[in-house]
Amino acid sequence: MKRVLLLAALCIAQAIGASAQNQPAAMSQGQMDRLDRNRNGAVDQSEYESFMSSAFASLDKNKDGSLRTEEVGQILNAQQFAATDANRDGRLTLSEFLNRVMADFKAADRSGDGNLQ
Numbered sequence: 001m002k003r004v005l006l007l008a009a010l011c012i013a014q015a016i017g018a019s020a021q022n023q024p025a026a027m028s029q030g031q032m033d034r035l036d037r038n039r040n041g042a043v044d045q046s047e048y049e050s051f052m053s054s055a056f057a058s059l060d061k062n063k064d065g066s067l068r069t070e071e072v073g074q075i076l077n078a079q080q081f082a083a084t085d086a087n088r089d090g091r092l093t094l095s096e097f098l099n100r101v102m103a104d105f106k107a108a109d110r111s112g113d114g115n116l117q
């Protein structure tokens, strides 16, 4: 399986508790396996989206349905946060978050077949 380097997936997988001390640069096999729920060797859009939805819930520590800078400060810098915060209200909603990560998914899916492998 080819290693996929997806900024958001990598950072979030680490943030929500995969072993933090290793794999600084690429998504590890273990992280890929967590995304690849049906074990077909590829991560499709729905697998990615469901992983990211649960990541959002994990990151939303105060359970108010949005992410503020203090909740994602370790994984997004100010510029990335601003790029994700489409309406510039200082919080990321689930839909803003998913818009961003699914854009990452499409950018990473060079073959355009809807799967990362």
Ligand SMILES: [Ca+2]
Binding pocket: 035, 036, 037, 038, 039, 040, 041, 042, 043, 044, 047
């Ligand atoms: Ca799969």
Ligand SMILES: [Ca+2]
Binding pocket: 060, 061, 062, 063, 064, 065, 066, 067, 068, 071
């Ligand atoms: Ca929150």
Ligand SMILES: [Ca+2]
Binding pocket: 085, 086, 087, 088, 089, 090, 091, 092, 093, 096
């Ligand atoms: Ca917002």
